[in-house]
Amino acid sequence: MTAPSRSRRAGLLVPLFSIPSTRSWGIGEIGDLEAMCAWLARAGQRVLLMLPINEMPVTESSPYSALSAMAIDPQFITLADVDDFAAIGGEDALEPEWRSRLAAIRSAPAVDYASVRALKSMALRRAFAHFQDAEWKRESPRAARFRAYAAEQAWWLDDYALFRALHAHHGERAWIEWPHAVRNRLPEALVEASVELGEEVHYRKYVQWIAGEQWTAARGRTSGVALFGDLPFAVSGDSADVWARLDEFNPALSVGVPPDAFSATGQDWGLPAYRWDVLAERDFDWLRQRARRNADLFDGYRVDHLVGFYRMYVRPFGGGEGVFMPAVQAEQTALGERILRILGDAGAEIVAEDLGIIPDFVRASLARLGIPGYRVFRWERHWREKGQPYRDPTEYPPASVATSGTHDTEPLVIWWEQAEPEERSAALEIPSIRHQMSAEDRARAIMEPSLTPAVRVALLEALCASRSDLLILPIQDVFGWRARINQPATVGDQNWTWKLPWPSDRLLNQSEAMEVARQQRDCAQRHGR
16 A cells, blocks of 8 residues: 655645636636646645546536546536637637526526536537547547547446446436346447447547546646545446446445434435445455546545445435444454555555544554544544543644545534534633633633634634644635535535635635735745645
8 A cells, every 4th residue: 555645734625616717617627727726836735625526417416426436527628728619619609699608607606507517518519529520530640649548548438438328318317217238238239339329429438538638737737736536435326337337236225324413313325335245356446446547637535434435334225224334343444444455555645534423443444554534623522521622733643634624514614603602612722722812812702703813813723733744624714704515414506516706717816815825825834834
């Protein structure tokens, strides 16, 4: 297993969909990473942590429900950088109706996924038609590049492209509703579908080639900022991966979590469980492929729901009592450590999202492997001591990720407002916070219903001073914003749609953004990050 990095660094959590620039089509795009990273570098931040970028179903907005564990979502493609789209006139050649719709999604305060997908699908299909005529049929150098990409990525691209072509052909219905022959992947049916839908299969590969080339280019223009992704624990039942490898999944069991801080009844995600025995027989080849793909895309990544790789919590689809699989602790430890070694050996740095109900043996296992787990300030307390005092960030282990929250938590400002005075008092008694404020300011802050800038700065300063090698703060908390990325166990337009208040390519010209950048840079420098 690759040894994890031990350098002290600071970074921010900012979803890719949240960083649109002035030229984006209503959503943050691959081409916007350069501008975002330029501001992060100015702020002394060396890591950008994103949420998953895998392709989602056309009706879905959660990045944790994907049609593919390998494919990049086409909605993140920057049309302005697609040669074939430019060759047919680009935005200027769009009909008035399309241009009006584009203007609307650009000015919208939140991501409108349906409109973004409709616009980008139209533009990408027009670009593909031009590519076919001007490049592919003439066997141009660009066509040769595409052909080489398709051959190199065939290990995941072939199944994915055929799956997407069939999915579209059947009205985007789930694969379990397809005709028997293609649903069950009968060889002759797959050959027939590949021929019948050859143009659509080619289109799906083309789109991934465009996304892949843009991603490679973006990774070369990050101003030294490392790009970190997020590896979801499970995949959607309606995905290319489950369709292609059905015997490795158990569609009768649904993955979730037991009752925790987010839900008194637990969560049922409706995602198919793994068949660990089948995966083990194949030396976890599909997980090795996922690790390889993530290492190709990212410098590092967060392993979501880490505990699930040790002991998966499942219920029967439709409801029922949950159980852990495997059930025996020794088997859980062996399974989790084997999978983490597979992920780490692919070459990317990994950090573990070890939040929720995590048994002590899992944290001990992470420590043995040297894999950083999360230390979320509001949950880091001496729970077995009288009064349950907060743990001073100076006590966090070096192999950890210090943070004020995650994409699933309310922003720091809302958490503080909703906390009881006793909670606020306990937080301000932490030595690394106490010494930053006068007794008078602390007393005022305990009773003050809102989070003052002075308290917010003191809280974040303590986290920056922590012993944790990696500091990752949600961008909302460094600015003091109230916007939330996601509220678990809810479905609605309030989730996964948040945008920065300014275009990412204007951050360096915004006085508020530059003042926050100065604060973050100075703090990182003070504490060796």
